[in-house]
Amino acid sequence: MKRARQHRNPAAGFTLLELLLAMALGTIILLVGANLYRQATLATVLITARADMQQNARVAANSISRELNIAGTGIPNGGVAVPNTTGSQTPVFGCWSGGNCIPATQLNTNTYPNTAMYPVMPGYQQGITSISRKMSTITISYVDPLQPPDVNTAKTTTMADYTLAAFNTNGSTITINSNVNCTDNQRGLKVGDVLMMSNINGYALGVITGLSSSNRVVAFATTDPLHLNQAAGAGVTGNLASLLAGGTPASLPTTAVRVNIVTYYLAPDPGPDGTVGTADDGPPKLMRQVNANAPIPMAEAIEILEFTYDVFDDSVASPSENANQGNPTQLNQIRKVNLHVGARSLFLMPAGTYQRMSFYTAVSPRNLSFRDRYK
Numbered sequence: 001m002k003r004a005r006q007h008r009n010p011a012a013g014f015t016l017l018e019l020l021l022a023m024a025l026g027t028i029i030l031l032v033g034a035n036l037y038r039q040a041t042l043a044t045v046l047i048t049a050r051a052d053m054q055q056n057a058r059v060a061a062n063s064i065s066r067e068l069n070i071a072g073t074g075i076p077n078g079g080v081a082v083p084n085t086t087g088s089q090t091p092v093f094g095c096w097s098g099g100n101c102i103p104a105t106q107l108n109t110n111t112y113p114n115t116a117m118y119p120v121m122p123g124y125q126q127g128i129t130s131i132s133r134k135m136s137t138i139t140i141s142y143v144d145p146l147q148p149p150d151v152n153t154a155k156t157t158t159m160a161d162y163t164l165a166a167f168n169t170n171g172s173t174i175t176i177n178s179n180v181n182c183t184d185n186q187r188g189l190k191v192g193d194v195l196m197m198s199n200i201n202g203y204a205l206g207v208i209t210g211l212s213s214s215n216r217v218v219a220f221a222t223t224d225p226l227h228l229n230q231a232a233g234a235g236v237t238g239n240l241a242s243l244l245a246g247g248t249p250a251s252l253p254t255t256a257v258r259v260n261i262v263t264y265y266l267a268p269d270p271g272p273d274g275t276v277g278t279a280d281d282g283p284p285k286l287m288r289q290v291n292a293n294a295p296i297p298m299a300e301a302i303e304i305l306e307f308t309y310d311v312f313d314d315s316v317a318s319p320s321e322n323a324n325q326g327n328p329t330q331l332n333q334i335r336k337v338n339l340h341v342g343a344r345s346l347f348l349m350p351a352g353t354y355q356r357m358s359f360y361t362a363v364s365p366r367n368l369s370f371r372d373r374y375k
Contacts, residue, residue, distance in 0.1 A: 057343040057359040060299040072119030072367035074143030079116035081238035124327035167249035171240025182215035192292040304342025
């Protein structure tokens with residue numbers, strides 16, 4: 001008699017071996033999936049950090065390059081003399097109303113070289129210490145392309161095209177020509193602007209400290225934060241009063257234009273607690289300060305700001321060129337500015353390090369490079 005064939009009961013479940021194999025395969029699939037997700041997350045963090053760094057570096061480099069391109073516009077290549085007094089009234093840049101100035105730890109030197117404002121004024125290793133070395137600063141000057149316009153907006157003439165209606169003999173006030181719209185919302189005059197006056201006696205700078213209701217009567221009080229408005233005195237030159245030497249306002253027609261004196265430098269980020277030098281400090285940021293106005297941040301996480309200069313002396317029979325000078329002495333011979341901007345990620349990467357990126361460019365300011373050989 002044959003025994004009946006025994007069939008496996010489908011409801012009996014998996015064997016132990018089958019269960020172990022299934023668990024092992026499932027674990028492998030989960031680990032592979034988790035690793036892929038982790039790598040995708042790390043790649044996203046890395047790409048985002050690099051994109052932010054690139055954007056910050058480009059903003060910093062483009063801002064500086066744009067102003068270097070117009071450095072010296074309307075400014076004599078030999079510079080504009082500033083008052084030659086010493087002590088507490090020494091003319092400076094990087095200061096604004098209220099007696100505030102860029103701290104010496106961020107801008108070690110803010111006086112004009114050779115008592116003159118040049119189109120480009122290097123600040124070699126005059127900035128903060130970052131990544132174990134001293135950073136540099138730079139100050140750029142040029143005539144503002146946005147001058148107060150003619151009262152008839154259809155005209156292209158500006159304040160620079162009209163002589164002053166009045167000029168106080170001690171240089172304390174001027175009156176702008178009535179053809180100029182000094183209250184224009186975008187291009188009008190405001191306290192803190194720097195004006196450059198000129199006539200046959202030369203050039204002089206003044207900081208606006210007060211304006212009339214029409215903005216046409218401009219005051220230059222001697223309490224200005226940049227110490228450019230200095231009263232006439234024994235041996236004092238380079239001030240507004242010196243423009244009237246040997247004449248009168250009527251006999252010395254004078255014009256005025258707004259100039260921009262722009263300083264770029266790095267400032268430490270104090271972090272949430274507002275105190276520099278503590279554990280929550282962020283990376284430095286690029287700052288821009290114009291005339292007698294408070295500085296504003298331009299780009300975050302910029303830890304390198306360095307410049308070198310190519311100088312060329314074309315005043316001699318055999319011109320010579322010196323490249324990559326960090327601290328040139330002949331500022332009127334600067335022909336090219338080489339810029340190095342370094343950015344850092346805002347946060348540590350998962351590997352425990354920061355991402356870093358460097359950006360290099362060079363600018364040949366048109367107004368410093370061009371020479372009319374036919375003059």
